[in-house]
Amino acid sequence: MLRIAVTGSPGIGKSTVVARAAEKLADQPGFKIGGIQTSEIRKEGKREGFSIRDLATGKTGILGSIRGRGPRVGKYHVNLEDLENIGANALRSALECDLIVIDEVGPMELKSEAFVSAVEVVLESDKPVLAVLHRSSSNQLAQRIRKEFEVFIVNEENRDELPEKIFAILR
Numbered sequence: 001m002l003r004i005a006v007t008g009s010p011g012i013g014k015s016t017v018v019a020r021a022a023e024k025l026a027d028q029p030g031f032k033i034g035g036i037q038t039s040e041i042r043k044e045g046k047r048e049g050f051s052i053r054d055l056a057t058g059k060t061g062i063l064g065s066i067r068g069r070g071p072r073v074g075k076y077h078v079n080l081e082d083l084e085n086i087g088a089n090a091l092r093s094a095l096e097c098d099l100i101v102i103d104e105v106g107p108m109e110l111k112s113e114a115f116v117s118a119v120e121v122v123l124e125s126d127k128p129v130l131a132v133l134h135r136s137s138s139n140q141l142a143q144r145i146r147k148e149f150e151v152f153i154v155n156e157e158n159r160d161e162l163p164e165k166i167f168a169i170l171r
């Protein structure tokens with residue numbers, strides 16, 4: 001089964017590696033990519049939260065924000081509604097795709113039971129998966145991904161070549 005995870009230090013370029021590999025794969029006619037991507041929301045240089053995007057539909061919501069309600073992770077409030085309606089939904093719909101991208105399974109995502117169970121459904125499926133894994137994650141899902149996936153550690157030397165390498169494995 002084609003299962004790849006990228007891990008490495010904070011800010012080293014994990015999401016960029018996954019996004020570049022996914023772009024190359026998406027350029028192949030008929031190759032469908034589903035799943036989620038998360039990004040920082042910055043205002044005037046300061047991080048105010050994170051967005052979550054369904055890669056198949058482009059639908060975007062808030063994963064966590066310094067404003068609003070919801071369970072806290074650090075200074076951010078997790079938006080369970082978007083995590084479920086966009087995040088968990090994206091993963092379930094992605095079961096129809098050729099590749100499921102999960103960027104990422106972090107402490108915010110774990111606050112939603114619906115999201116966690118959607119990740120489990122993905123892991124139980126026979127679909128290729130490309131995931132981002134935080135180096136420090138030690139929760140059950142992270143442990144499972146470490147055990148079951150081929151894990152690449154991103155560093156400054158390999159981060160420019162990894163997208164091509166991952167593309168070659170998953171194409």
Ligand SMILES: Nc1ncnc2c1ncn2[C@@H]1O[C@H](COP(=O)(O)OP(=O)(O)OP(=O)(O)O)[C@@H](O)[C@H]1O
Pocket residue numbers: 008009010011012013014015016017159160
């Ligand atoms: N190959 C690269 N060459 C130069 N800069 C890069 C490269 N990859 C990523 N960067 C830059 O490094 C920063 C962090 O990238 P990215 O968000 O992909 O890292 P990350 O490891 O996913 O971060 P986090 O730990 O916050 O999840 C971004 O500003 C990005 O533009």
